[in-house]
Amino acid sequence: MGALESRWDELQRSPLTLDLTRGKPAPEQLALSDALDGILGGDYRLEDGSDARNYGGLRGIPEARRLGAQLLGTDSENIIVCGNSSLQAMQLVIDTAMRYGLCDERFSALGSAHAVVPVPGYDRHFALTESFDIEMIPVPITATGPDMDALEETIRSDSQCRFLWCIPKYSNPTGCIYDPATVDRIAALPNEARGPLLILWDNAYAVHDFNFPKAELAPILTSARKHGTDDSIIMFASTSKITFAGGGIAFIGGSETTLNAIEARLAVMTIGPDKVNQLRHAKFLNGRVDDHMAAHARILKPKFETVERSLQTHLGNRDLATWTRPEGGYFVTLSTAPGFATQVVAMAATAGLVLTPAGATFPYGHDPEDSVIRIAPTFASNDEIEKAIEILAVCLELSIRRSP
Numbered sequence: 001m002g003a004l005e006s007r008w009d010e011l012q013r014s015p016l017t018l019d020l021t022r023g024k025p026a027p028e029q030l031a032l033s034d035a036l037d038g039i040l041g042g043d044y045r046l047e048d049g050s051d052a053r054n055y056g057g058l059r060g061i062p063e064a065r066r067l068g069a070q071l072l073g074t075d076s077e078n079i080i081v082c083g084n085s086s087l088q089a090m091q092l093v094i095d096t097a098m099r100y101g102l103c104d105e106r107f108s109a110l111g112s113a114h115a116v117v118p119v120p121g122y123d124r125h126f127a128l129t130e131s132f133d134i135e136m137i138p139v140p141i142t143a144t145g146p147d148m149d150a151l152e153e154t155i156r157s158d159s160q161c162r163f164l165w166c167i168p169k170y171s172n173p174t175g176c177i178y179d180p181a182t183v184d185r186i187a188a189l190p191n192e193a194r195g196p197l198l199i200l201w202d203n204a205y206a207v208h209d210f211n212f213p214k215a216e217l218a219p220i221l222t223s224a225r226k227h228g229t230d231d232s233i234i235m236f237a238s239t240s241k242i243t244f245a246g247g248g249i250a251f252i253g254g255s256e257t258t259l260n261a262i263e264a265r266l267a268v269m270t271i272g273p274d275k276v277n278q279l280r281h282a283k284f285l286n287g288r289v290d291d292h293m294a295a296h297a298r299i300l301k302p303k304f305e306t307v308e309r310s311l312q313t314h315l316g317n318r319d320l321a322t323w324t325r326p327e328g329g330y331f332v333t334l335s336t337a338p339g340f341a342t343q344v345v346a347m348a349a350t351a352g353l354v355l356t357p358a359g360a361t362f363p364y365g366h367d368p369e370d371s372v373i374r375i376a377p378t379f380a381s382n383d384e385i386e387k388a389i390e391i392l393a394v395c396l397e398l399s400i401r402r403s404p
């Protein structure tokens with residue numbers, strides 16, 4: 001047996017129990033926000049004098065709207081604070097656009113709807129889109145955002161394009177940041193489209209930098225106002241990966257027209273959001289977001305450095321794979337030689353390493369090259385990451401060697 005085969009044998013005989021399928025914060029990250037508990041000290045008064053414990057305030061409390069404005073690079077008047085999950089807010093926005101109309105007539109009256117999705121992308125965007133029977137049209141993503149020539153061509157030629165998904169900063173899963181020219185071209189797209197087009201601007205990793213001063217993303221609403229497209233831009237963020245994933249607050253950003261349409265839908269769903277949690281978050285984060293995110297970075301940056309070092313050690317200069325080197329966010333994208341991702345993910349599972357299924361970062365689970373593997377290292381320890389990357393590398397090398 002060769003050295004590689006015997007190493008694989010060893011790895012399988014002492015398997016890991018490691019699930020890297022999702023970008024989950026590590027327990028040490030969650031602990032950074034433990035002071036949320038008790039921060040109000042019995043004082044539920046908002047800065048406008050009202051009581052956080054009572055009904056009302058559909059757009060959210062002023063101090064939490066300010067926090068959302070900071071995350072989304074806009075003004076408080078452009079923010080609704082709602083619920084604990086931005087994904088749920090995305091569901092609400094798509095539902096409103098399809099069935100009731102957001103800034104135009106309802107999309108369901110305009111025939112079948114299509115959504116353009118930069119790939120590789122976020123599997124939950126795809127699941128959400130599919131749940132509305134919206135057909136997904138992939139365009140490739142580059143180091144500076146979506147391939148803009150391909151995107152503009154798609155938008156101009158497909159009269160059914162109604163949505164464009166964007167994760168503009170530390171994109172899931174490649175980690176790229178859209179450059180200012182890309183942001184401006186995206187803001188102009190609704191003017192190019194042959195029907196109404198909504199830009200779903202999911203800024204989930206807006207402040208999730210590893211280095212400070214942090215990388216700046218060009219503010220899309222500013223560009224959109226210049227192009228007269230601001231009614232077509234809907235932005236999203238949450239504190240899921242700032243404070244508690246599941247116990248945070250979520251934000252929708254947009255123009256007054258779109259916020260009015262969303263508020264009208266919220267009004268039939270709830271008498272008011274959880275303003276107590278909004279107040280806790282505003283007290284905890286306002287004025288110290290960068291310091292708090294720097295504390296996250298001190299935990300996360302070494303993990304991403306371990307990913308990079310281990311990939312270099314096992315796969316560097318060998319023409320077997322390439323990978324991204326993000327400076328923030330939650331993911332690294334490993335691109336294997338074409339045709340091996342499914343096999344590598346399946347083999348890794350036999351050594352106790354569970355990864356996001358190959359293909360999940362493409363609509364309908366189909367990666368045409370079968371090459372993309374998403375690595376989500378945040379929850380694991382450095383030792384586990386080293387072992388996980390070695391498993392990936394051994395599985396890839398063996399798969400390639402064994403291929404006919």
Ligand SMILES: Cc1ncc(COP(=O)(O)O)c(C=O)c1O
Nearest residue numbers: 085086087122167172204238240
């Ligand atoms: C791009 C992106 N959007 C949204 C979410 C989920 O956000 P929330 O917890 O606010 O629903 C994630 C989580 O991984 C994500 O990567």
